[in-house]
Amino acid sequence: MAVHIDEDECIGCGTCEELCPEVFKLDPDKEKAEVIMPEGGPQDLIEEAIDSCPASCIYQDD
Numbered sequence: 494m495a496v497h498i499d500e501d502e503c504i505g506c507g508t509c510e511e512l513c514p515e516v517f518k519l520d521p522d523k524e525k526a527e528v529i530m531p532e533g534g535p536q537d538l539i540e541e542a543i544d545s546c547p548a549s550c551i552y553q554d555d
């Protein structure tokens with residue numbers, strides 16, 4: 494499953510990177526998170542990041 498972030502909605506809080514640094518990385522210049530491993534990673538941590546994102550801007554699809 495592919496992981497995406499809606500960067501327009503991201504507030505750069507860093508929660509996703511804290512939870513799952515294998516997949517998410519905060520870009521300090523843009524103050525937005527980006528997906529560094531779109532093909533996925535630890536599914537439980539990705540789901541935790543999705544559930545924890547305050548902007549609800551992390552998506553996963555097939």
Ligand code: SF4
Nearest residue numbers: 503504506507509546
């Ligand atoms: S948890 Fe959501 S709002 Fe926070 S940096 Fe990650 S994608 Fe952006």
